[in-house]
Amino acid sequence: MYTIAVKAQRVRVGPALNGSFLNGTVWPGRQFQRSCVYSSFFFEGLRDERRNHLRRAHGEKNVSGETDDIEHLWKKYFAGPFQWWDNTANKKNDRVPDYKHKVTGEALWIVDPSTPQWAKAIYMKAMLMKVTQSGRVRLVSSEPRVFQGSSQFARKKVFIPNSKHGKSYSQLTSTSEWRQTTPVNDAGLKHLQNATTLREAIAILQSHVQHRIPIDSYMYVDVLQRCLKQKDLESAKQLHDCIIKSRMEQNLFVANKIMRVYNRCGRLQDARKVFDKLEKKNVVTWTTMIGGYAEYDRTKDAIKIYNQMRQEGGKPDKITYLSIMKACVSPPALKWGKEIHTHIRDSGFQSDVHVGNALTNMYTKSGSIDDARMIFEEMVERDVISWNVMIGGLAQHGRGQEAFDLFLEMQRDGFVPDATTYISILNANASTGALDWIKEVHEYCGKSGLDLDVRVGSALVHMYAKSGSIDDARLVFNRMIERNVITWNAMIGGLARHGYGHECFALFLQMQREGFVHDEVTYLSILSGTSATAGDLKWVKKVHSQAVKAQLDGDIRVGTAFVHMLVNIGSIDDAKLIFDGIKHRDIITWNVMIGGLAQHRRGHEAYSLFSLMQREGFVPNVGTYISILNTCASSGALEWLKEVHKHVVKMGLDSNISVENALIHMYAKSGSIDDARLIFEGMAERDVASWNGMIGGLAQDGHEAFSLFLQRQREGVVPNPLTYVSIPSASAGIESGGS
Incomplete structure (x- = not known):
């Protein structure tokens, strides 16, 4: 008797299994790995004489009379098994064929001397597959005798009928599945x-x-x-x-x-x-499509597929709900998220910890932090991820004290914070800026040894630097056994923001010596945070040379940061050179360069750049017009001013208070006080700068300037230091008028 017995998670071919049927396809003692079998599998082989008897009974021909074409019939069977009747499970007579074509009546017997060995091998593999919980077997070595299962058909029931002749093996759930899950070519x-x-x-x-x-x-x-x-x-x-x-x-x-x-x-x-x-379609099909849309923030498409699934009778499972919730992690998607939450509650999945975590995360990221807290409190079971999601959500919404209280409660409930917990709670501390709080969290980290974790250490450096404690940031940075680019960027950015320009540059070079590659954030940290002076031009150029080597000089943000720094230093020609080298500019890049030229009284160049900007298809914004208006004012060219004013009106920005203030200042400085007064009197609202600009423009007419100053006081506008700068000029105007 051929015996395949079950033991734990392995199927073992017993030593009684021998020769002719399998012809070496399965050897005694070989193990079929990772297969979980429903029952023992017995296949009673027929001896040679029995098979000879069958051959005599069937004749030397099969039903079709083509003795030399059995191999062709087997190929025909495997090409379309659904076209054949399967009698293997219920045949009671050896004369009944195992498979019979539904149309032609062609017949096939498994136990037949003419059956090719490859067909027997396929059949045996199919039998093995159909008695495994996984439903299919595949090769795991170069030997075609060792197979490995998978979990694709883990939920399928297996029926083990007993035939008259004692053959006991699982019935294929369908012959089409046999074709789909059965290898048909050992060589292939x-x-x-x-x-x-x-x-x-x-x-x-x-x-x-x-x-x-x-x-x-x-x-x-x-x-x-x-x-x-x-x-x-x-x-x-x-x-x-x-x-x-x-x-x-x-x-x-x-x-x-x-x-x-x-x-x-x-x-x-x-x-x-x-x-x-x-x-x-099955649930995996629907879930795969939903997950694809969710991954790429195609929320509406994901929702459409989800609704279509339900309309067509599909039943979402846990993975489906996890996927669709991932698509609802933005404020506009909150209404859909709440609807899906209702479905989850009705389906009974809400008690699952993973689903609960996903719901908490969904509400947190869609802006409904109170709903997230309610879900968290209702959770029957929690894990560390549950606490991390809630703590991180509170931190994200600026509710630092609640986050810290939850952090303490987490530990009282016996949960051990991990690196993600500490990073989240440190971000919560950032919303309060409390240095003592950061130090308390640091102490907790130290007790668990996680302060040496590269992610936690980087967060500590960043938080200490952000709170102004550069010494503590340095201490953590120097103690770290392992650092990454984020760690270096946090330390460099902290030094830059607090005026440690030279130390910042030294650390920038040290980072390079230790084999770390500067990224975009590194350059933005050192450039945006540092208040460089003309004496720092040398090291700024060195940093730029490193950016060129890293091919980051053409990056919009990095290039714009270099232009801005060089403008502040006063090296306007170097700034223009870098500006010209930026292949893809944005509106901020143009504004920085135009503003720099205006700041250094190069009005003609600024106006030319303003015109070029529009020819290249960029639409000026408020910042652009304020920069170009300052250029016109400094140059004193009234004709330019009126041309720019036309642009402002055309763009609909003439009612913007910042632009109106710049226009008042521009006209007043150019001597066109009537135009300045016209804008001032037509303003829907005025701020301190509006009054200062008009009072300063009327300084030559002391009476009117002083009258405007008194009107300002009556309207309750509080003066600032610049207001009083204009008063002496107005007084001088009064004296020169003989009053």
């Missing part, structure tokens, strides 16, 4: 297993398709998994072409995987095409 399997590259594996499958050799679904899935790991879109498309040619595009196992590959590669439109062509 071996070649695919031994393929060292993705391209080689695809070439094997393409060859199978070309020669019409049936391909098992898991062979496609295994190669698609390689595409997924490598994010290789081109290979996935080649494989998809093979799938279509082999008519397996309706196989859900394959289709779900190809959709995942397309999602990972950002080709949502291709994934959607596969999805739309499927005649039937």
